[in-house]
Amino acid sequence: MSAAEYLRITGLHAFYGESHILHGVDLDVRRGECVSLLGRNGAGRTTTLRAILGLIGRRTGSVMFNGRELIGLPPHRIARLGVGYCPEERGIYASLSCEENLLLPPRVAGGGLTLEAIYDLFPNLHERRRSQGTRLSGGEQQMLAVARILRTGARLLLLDEVSEGLAPVIVTKLAEVIRTLRASDYTVVLVEQNFRFAAPLADRMVVIERGRVAAVIAQHELDSKRDFLQEVLGV
Amino acid sequence: MSGLFGVPWPALMGQLMLGLVNGSFYAILSLGLAVIFGMLNIINFAHGALYMMGAFLAWMGLRYWGIGYGWALLLVPVLVGIVGIVIERAFLQWLYRLDHLYGLLLTFGLALIIEGLFRHQYGVSGLPYEIPAPLTGAFNLGFMFLPRYRAWVIAVSLSVCLGTWIVIEKTRLGAYLRAATENPRLTAAFGINVPLLVTLAYGFGVGLAGLAGVLAAPVFQVNPLMGSNLIIVVFAVVVIGGMGSILGSIVTGIGLGVIEGLSKVFYPEASATVVFVVMALVLMLRPAGLFGREQ
Ligand SMILES: Nc1ncnc2c1ncn2[C@@H]1O[C@H](COP(=O)(O)OP(=O)(O)OP(=O)(O)O)[C@@H](O)[C@H]1O
Numbered sequence: 001m002s003a004a005e006y007l008r009i010t011g012l013h014a015f016y017g018e019s020h021i022l023h024g025v026d027l028d029v030r031r032g033e034c035v036s037l038l039g040r041n042g043a044g045r046t047t048t049l050r051a052i053l054g055l056i057g058r059r060t061g062s063v064m065f066n067g068r069e070l071i072g073l074p075p076h077r078i079a080r081l082g083v084g085y086c087p088e089e090r091g092i093y094a095s096l097s098c099e100e101n102l103l104l105p106p107r108v109a110g111g112g113l114t115l116e117a118i119y120d121l122f123p124n125l126h127e128r129r130r131s132q133g134t135r136l137s138g139g140e141q142q143m144l145a146v147a148r149i150l151r152t153g154a155r156l157l158l159l160d161e162v163s164e165g166l167a168p169v170i171v172t173k174l175a176e177v178i179r180t181l182r183a184s185d186y187t188v189v190l191v192e193q194n195f196r197f198a199a200p201l202a203d204r205m206v207v208i209e210r211g212r213v214a215a216v217i218a219q220h221e222l223d224s225k226r227d228f229l230q231e232v233l234g235v
Numbered sequence: 236m237s238g239l240f241g242v243p244w245p246a247l248m249g250q251l252m253l254g255l256v257n258g259s260f261y262a263i264l265s266l267g268l269a270v271i272f273g274m275l276n277i278i279n280f281a282h283g284a285l286y287m288m289g290a291f292l293a294w295m296g297l298r299y300w301g302i303g304y305g306w307a308l309l310l311v312p313v314l315v316g317i318v319g320i321v322i323e324r325a326f327l328q329w330l331y332r333l334d335h336l337y338g339l340l341l342t343f344g345l346a347l348i349i350e351g352l353f354r355h356q357y358g359v360s361g362l363p364y365e366i367p368a369p370l371t372g373a374f375n376l377g378f379m380f381l382p383r384y385r386a387w388v389i390a391v392s393l394s395v396c397l398g399t400w401i402v403i404e405k406t407r408l409g410a411y412l413r414a415a416t417e418n419p420r421l422t423a424a425f426g427i428n429v430p431l432l433v434t435l436a437y438g439f440g441v442g443l444a445g446l447a448g449v450l451a452a453p454v455f456q457v458n459p460l461m462g463s464n465l466i467i468v469v470f471a472v473v474v475i476g477g478m479g480s481i482l483g484s485i486v487t488g489i490g491l492g493v494i495e496g497l498s499k500v501f502y503p504e505a506s507a508t509v510v511f512v513v514m515a516l517v518l519m520l521r522p523a524g525l526f527g528r529e530q
């Protein structure tokens with residue numbers, strides 16, 4: 001298996017009940033790469049992540065991860081193969097304390113960050129470790145949602161709108177964290193609304209439109225395609 | 236002679252103890268219902284029948300195979316738990332995405348079938364189950380005699396409830412359970428085998444009912460209707476405590492047992508209905524129950 005095939009999505013269709021949301025998404029992500037999924041509201045970016053994890057009612061096509069087919073596997077098996085997920089709605093549990101939230105996802109592989117390393121990275125979480133998860137501020141909850149999957153050893157991270165609604169300092173901090181992860185050979189799929197956050201981080205930008213990949217733009221093409229991006233994203 | 240409002244202390248304490256015994260059963264049974272409701276989103280109407288099955292298994296063990304009370308206390312909950320796991324895998328797992336009503340109807344049907352089987356075999360007259368020898372007799376507390384077996388029932392129930400509460404609130408397994416109760420899909424996306432947890436939760440919940448059945452065998456007569464007599468009150472307890480609340484089910488169970496016991500002393504006519512009066516009041520003032528989260 002070559003590095004080029006770390007995550008290979010071909011002809012992915014996804015459905016919520018009767019509504020057909022993804023219409024054949026094709027996407028390759030190399031190992032150690034950071035790919036950003038951009039698109040207008042409702043384009044199908046969140047659905048793409050959820051379909052990778054099997055959180056969608058029905059999906060067809062193929063999702064190969066590290067040489068394994070994920071279509072047909074239940075979500076907990078997919079996660080165990082080394083996929084970490086930070087959902088759009090953050091998914092902090094009210095019935096768990098901050099630290100319990102942090103410790104919830106089981107380790108799926110070696111090499112994850114230790115609890116100490118995570119607290120070094122996010123000192124706020126250490127301060128608030130005994131608080132009920134949902135009592136944390138929006139920014140703290142977002143950090144918790146990201147931190148939670150760094151412990152597990154998962155090497156493919158699916159991050160959905162991590163910069164949304166956060167203060168600029170925290171956004172800078174998250175960008176720093178993602179840059180560090182990339183440098184340490186994590187593979188990141190970054191769903192973003194915030195183009196200026198994603199642009200400097202991503203090796204490639206994938207534009208999703210109406211449940212399909214509309215364009216793929218490499219980092220070095222960014223300047224020449226800026227007008228095109230502005231048009232399709234409405235930014 | 237001393238007393239409270241003209242009721243002598245020994246009578247008062249005696250009813251209080253009886254109330255605590257009944258409350259212990261309410262607590263264990265509603266605790267199981269709370270665990271099941273939290274994880275499966277199903278109102279388990281078969282709970283009373285499985286409690287009755289627990290009492291019968293204890294009785295049958297002694298009668299046919301010479302298995303004594305001590306072993307029954309260990310084995311019967313496991314057996315009833317296994318029956319629960321079979322029920323969950325065979326029937327309940329298909330209902331989780333549907334309305335509560337489907338689970339309620341299915342488990343109600345199962346309750347009728349289980350009760351019917353035991354009625355067919357044993358009739359409706361009660362079968363006696365002796366109090367095991369080491370637990371016969373009473374403690375003389377000075378102001379009253381406390382039957383040993385009653386003290387035992389209260390002690391076992393409280394320990395089991397407390398143990399369950401600690402596991403759910405303080406351990407890693409408990410964190411998995413709470414997470415899966417709150418957001419099962421996301422919890423699965425973290426690599427936790429939620430369907431397995433759900434199956435085990437049902438097995439555990441009905442195992443508790445089986446345990447209550449064994450504890451009840453020497454107190455009440457073993458008979459096929461013992462479950463349906465008790466379960467109505469237990470459902471009232473669940474509503475008062477708040478659907479799915481672990482602590483709520485324990486505290487409310489014991490509390491209502493005591494209230495019921497005391498009403499037998501002060502106003503016996505009300506003792507059969509006091510629980511439902513409390514339920515009506517609570518529903519008016521706090522529709523989600525005393526310990527329930529408002530939606
Ligand atoms: N649970 C659901 N049931 C039915 N339709 C849904 C559901 N979730 C999303 N959709 C629909 O699927 C389409 C794609 O949604 P998705 O969440 O993937 O969009 P997105 O690209 O992440 O955009 P954004 O997050 O900005 O809304 C939308 O039209 C949305 O209305």
Ligand SMILES: [Mg+2]
Nearest residue numbers: 045046047088
């Ligand atoms: Mg989205």
